[in-house]
Amino acid sequence: MKNLNVLISGAGIAGPALAFWLARHGLRATVVEQAPALRDGGYAVDFRGHVHLGLLQRMGLLDEIRRRQTNMGAMSYVHADGRVRSSLPADFMSGDVEILRGDLGRILHEATRDDTDYRFGESITGLTQDEDSVEVRFSSGETRRFDLVIGADGLHSNVRAMAFDDQPGAVCDFGYHIAIFTIPNLLGLDRTGVFYNEPGLSAGVYAARDNSEAKASFTFATGDLPPGRRCRAEQEAILRDRFGGMKWETQRLLDALPSAPDLYFDSVSQVRLSRWSSGRVSLLGDAGYCPSPWSGAGTGLAIVGAYVLAGELARADGDHAVAFAAYEAKMRS
Ligand SMILES: Cc1cc2nc3c(=O)[nH]c(=O)nc-3n(C[C@H](O)[C@H](O)[C@H](O)COP(=O)(O)OP(=O)(O)OC[C@H]3O[C@@H](n4cnc5c(N)ncnc54)[C@H](O)[C@@H]3O)c2cc1C
Incomplete structure (x- = not known):
């Protein structure tokens, strides 16, 4: 060429x-x-x-x-007390590789x-x-x-x-934000993920790197959050505000956020x-x-x-x- x-x-x-x-x-x-x-x-x-x-x-x-x-x-969806409501098979969630x-x-x-x-x-x-x-x-x-x-x-x-x-x-905004960060494998998950939902909120955690760590995942309805880029401290404050009263293991996951080495935080959007x-x-x-x-x-x-x-x-x-x-x-x- x-x-x-x-x-x-x-x-x-x-x-x-x-x-x-x-x-x-x-x-x-x-x-x-x-x-x-x-x-x-x-x-x-x-x-x-x-x-x-x-x-x-x-x-x-x-x-x-x-x-x-x-x-x-x-992957499983659970009740607030951890009982499994439903499961999604691996090939639905994880593709061929x-x-x-x-x-x-x-x-x-x-x-x-x-x-x-x-x-x-x-x-x-x-x-x-x-x-x-x-x-x-x-x-x-x-x-x-x-x-x-x-x-x-x-x-x-x-x-x-x-x-x-x-x-x-x-950029077409779907009305949700997603945040993902690395934490210790607090729930002792073995190559699986667990999610808990309340209206407008989803918290979850997946095992990663041969169960040696985990990725916490938080999705929330954007609601009145103004558009725009935010620094990490602001992103953490938004997550604490939105998920503060949520049941299940949510507080343990949130407590691990300040020590997380990474935080991916973005709107769910399409171009x-x-x-x-x-x-x-x-x-x-x-x-x-x-x-x-x-x-x-x-x-x-x-x-x-x-x-x-x-x-x-x-x-x-x-x-x-x-x-x-x-x-x-x-x-x-
Ligand atoms: C940190 C991160 C984590 C992600 N995690 C997931 C996930 O868990 N699951 C999922 O499905 N998708 C995730 N995505 C999105 C996914 O990577 C993309 O949808 C897909 O792989 C397409 O990749 P891309 O290279 O087009 O965009 P991206 O992967 O978003 O890469 C764009 C790159 O451009 C850089 N960039 C942005 N602005 C500028 C600028 N002004 N000047 C120079 N560089 C710039 C960014 O820092 C980034 O490195 C993530 C993206 C990022 C950035």
């Missing part, structure tokens, strides 16, 4: 997956990630069906993903770091396009030119905000854009088509999207207009 200078915003799942395939096509991409290091939070993501598994096999990553898979069994999101991120980073320029603690603050390139301004103050910019920076993509400012209704590209800028993964964490489809879509986008760029020998149109035509349905 023609030698293109590609900037990817976001080192989650989609960004490194694209860097992987661009390297296979002979390109060394630059990836900027606003977090100071790889983000380790969240629970698990899964892959389903022959397209996902075949693609991971082609990337040479399937064996490593299987080696680190969660091996979770059935399920892995902690942080582990998947690390596998992708390890597979790409020798062929990719990663810059952590950096983000894009401005984009100006002309016929030949995109001038990018970074939070460090630096300015550089790239042939293409790919926004793989998740649900709250700032590339989307900068290059697609004509689509204000793109629906009328187009995924704007000139030399395109979107990948949750930034362009987040299906919401409830669908369980975001990670599979991100890795398939990365493969298709890189493949179409190679097929069009770097002609981004042709490649972006073909990528969207193949992926949109």
Whole structure:
């Protein structure tokens, strides 16, 4: 492929997956990630069906993903006193192979770091396009030119905000927030998860890493919570406020929150854009088509999207207009 200078915003799942395939096509991409290091939070993501598994096999990553898979069994919904109300079988919850999101991120980073320029603690603050390139301004103050910019920076993509400012209704909020954090395996769970619900509230906990730890999960109806980003202290205060009176083991889980090394806290939302590209800028993964964490489809879509986008760029020998149109035509349905 023609030698293109590609900037990817976001080192989650989609960004490194694209860097992987661009390297296979002979390109060394630059990836900027606003977090100071790889983000380790969240629970698990899964892959389903022959397209996902075949693609991971082609990337040479399937064996490593299987080696680190969660091996979770059935999940239960319980009464406040712990009696089981109902169970969901493992293959409904965990797909064909399920892995902690942080582990998947690390596998992708390890597979790409020798062929990719990663810059952590950096983000894009401005984009100006002309016929030949995109001038990018970074939070460090630096300015550089790239042939293409790919926004793989998740649900709250700032590339989307900068290059697609004509689509204000793109993020559809489902009216819930979700929080996940790592705690000791307080309930002694053996490769299983337990949930307890009250109206507008769901608290749960899953065993993780061979039962050596657990992931607490809190979902609540957003109600009158104003939109916007919050610091960790504010997120913790919201969880204590919403779940303070909840029965079951909720208080023990909440008590472990201040010592949790991570806290993933976000709205449950979907991204629906009328187009995924704007000139030399395109979107990948949750930034362009987040299906919401409830669908369980975001990670599979991100890795398939990365493969298709890189493949179409190679097929069009770097002609981004042709490649972006073909990528969207193949992926949109
Ligand atoms: C910490 C975390 C935990 C998650 N946990 C789960 C989970 O348990 N279950 C589940 O189903 N899904 C989870 N998700 C979402 C899931 O990873 C995605 O739906 C899916 O894998 C698609 O990945 P993505 O790379 O498009 O987006 P993401 O995985 O969200 O990655 C986007 C990356 O872009 C970075 N970024 C954001 N803004 C900027 C910016 N301005 N400049 C540079 N970088 C930026 C983010 O820090 C992040 O690393 C989680 C996401 C994150 C970030």
